[in-house]
Amino acid sequence: MTWGLEQVKVTYRSVRALDGVDIPVEAGRVTVLVGGDGAGKSTAAKTLVGLVEPVSGRVRRPEKRQVGYQSEHSGVWFDLTVWENLRFVAQAYGIPQPDSRIDHLIEVTGLGSARHRLAGRLSGGMRQKLGVAMALLPQPRLLVLDEPTTGLDPVSRTDLWMLVAGAAAEGTAVLLTTTYTDEAERGSVVVALDQGRVLAAGTVEDLVSRVPGRIVQTDRPDALAYRWRRGSRWRGWLPDGHPPPEASVVPPDLADVLIVAALLRRADASAA
């Protein structure tokens, strides 16, 4: 089963937030939506769960009861405890005998020691994990997580990805948004958004193999028209021609793919 957005356009206060995007979200897969602040990731997530109505296009999602959603602000009730938050969600979704599932989620999220702590007093990482646990509780067929790892440390992020992969392994269709390309590389499918449009979409292998021209690495950036820093060295993009003598050709990664795509779009925009 594939959920998702098809040719969706959304306008917010007369600004086009999404401009005809296709974002398929397949069952049993983690689809990662990557892009910067203002790229349209949150709007896409909200449109998919039905918080925003598109101007045109098609949104496919299961009925409300089978959608789990975590907003970018974690969406937990600060003045309820961890257990009370989960219990409330269970009641809202009418889950019969939810206690064992709540216990299981508390255990796999590592929140056992904080079971009766107020959500407002949790660390950012614990709060995000609680938010994901709440979204997972009704065993949704579609799980939408909006920037669940922003501000999280690597350990919490690893925990969170275990939860997400676990849900996908059970057959849930997952859409996760992030600003980080290394995180996006974990997705089964990556959709990169930029200014409300899809910049690139596909598996990481696909995207990497489709980069036009070559990516090079060098200590002498002056010879490169398109270049950016990577650590103490420089990387550059050669649309065509031979690499300068000191530069070595390297296999591109997702960050390179997205930078090249953004450079191409910028060039298009200034040409138009």
Added chain:
Amino acid sequence: MWALVAKEFRQMRRDRRTLAMMILMPLVMLVVFGYAASFDVTTIRTGVFGPRAEQATALVDEPFVVDEVDPTVVEDDARLRLRDGRLDVALVTSDDGAKALVDGSRLFKAQAALRGFTAARAALPALEVEVLFNPDLDTSVVLVPGLAGLILIFVGTLLTSLGVVRERQAGTLEQLAVMPFRGRDVFFGKIAPYLLVATLDLAVVLAAGILLFDVPFNGSPATLALGAALFLFVTLGVGVLISSVSENQGQAIQLALMTVLPQVLLSGIIFPLDSMAPGVRWLGYLLPLTYFNQIAQGVMVRGAPLSTLLTPTSVLAAMGVAVFGLAVLRFARELAPARIEENTT
């Protein structure tokens, strides 16, 4: 240092709301409350009854204003007229003297009336004076019903608006919107607890008033309950409306206080409504507490029946329908998918 001062002024200029609060609000408040703040009694509605009513009317002088003259009315009927709030003072004449009945629930008028009687002692040596409902002219007896209303405003408006704003700020309102709830479930689920807490509060405040300050409870609890329920709907509705225009809790508190202050001063709890300048008095007529105060005082102190409190009750009901209806609409719109306008190319 100058850089700091310049920056602060620039920020002030940009924050229009605070600027308006700083400059305009004190001016408006001073003008409005200045015209409201008056204890002076200009008119005391007086009825003159009993066999020598016609002769006695001639003796009535400012600030007493004769509203009704009827030789056939007996003392018991005169008492009813005071209970129902139709008159402030009744002068019941008999062949060998006269008895003045004073409505003690209108503190300042009663005090002015008593001063008037003292002055008239020479002309009316046999005048017997009885203060009804509040014989000791106790301030707390008059204030407690209105204060109970103020406390309901606190719970109803401030706490409700904070509760909703907090939910929106934390992003959990959005969470509720994607859960399998209907819009009105969320609305009523959100405000029912506040309704309950406010009701309990009212009961506690009234009980404390009765026990600690000897406030009488002369009328029907059911009538008061009806008035209180209508009043609560209005205040909760105002709370939800405030929350829908506030971006954060600070703004909600500011706005809620702006609705509380005028109600303290203009609703007739402290300053009598008919002592106010006409423009300000009309502001008072727009405030829900004005009507709750009339109902609560009428029921508790004078024991007035519902039939004589139909005006304030129906005004509150109308306000309730309007404010609450608007609040439900705004809330439901917030929970529904954002409607998007198509006006770009």
Added chain:
Amino acid sequence: MRPLLETRQVTKRFGDLVAVDSVTLRVHPGEIVGLIGANGAGKTTLIRLILGLLPPTAGRIDLFGAPPRPEARARVGYVPQTTGSYLDLTVAENLRFVAAAFGTTPPVLDPELRAVADRPLGELPLGIRRKVAFAAAVCHHPDLLILDEPTSGVGPLGRVELWGAIGEVAARGAGVLVTTHHMEEAEQCDRIVLLSAGRVVADGTPAEVTGHVTAVEVSAPQWEPVFRRLREAGFRPLLAGSRLRVAGVDADEITRLAGPGADVRPTSPTLEEAFVALVSR
């Protein structure tokens, strides 16, 4: 070369809580040092100690060769996590204010900032706000630049630009101390210091830090059953497209658990994987 900043065995206690536990680190001119750690690892406390906003419980801090003094702050550029700019002032007004505060001239704006110079910062995306905060922090040409999570919420291209700018500052001879918990950024540092529960757990170039940790990559026709088996055995498998990666483990055990049909091969861990493996040891 004398370090711009040196902390020796610095400890900070709040009651029973040891927020920073005998941390030793140095930042030399021209060097980008990454301070990497989980939330609550003590990064922000350490920065506050370095800036002289908090006194250490024990140990010694030398900022430009002396304990942190208010005057030293004129030589430091600092961007807090919250950017520290005024959202109700425009881009140009913010920069003018900071320049006036340091007694210098406002920086020349690049085309992107020039286009929005007269708009209040609150209306602009986080990426622009961070760029403005960075421009404000370097306008007085500080010798030491301290950045607390400078790129959180910034898109890929904006992040690359910001790191390009950080690199330029270092190339001009200033030292940079930057906190992040995004490892793809940590890899851009000359040296990294991994902090966990207030202690330094690893210190060195990114290659040195990852060199101590082993990792495997598992390819299988179906990743789901392998994922479940590894998770049940207590490992922390991470999804990578349609493959799984596990760090800090013994390849033979993973091979046994992954079962026939799965291809398990050693790989070099990412810095993030190395970090998680080092911290959970």
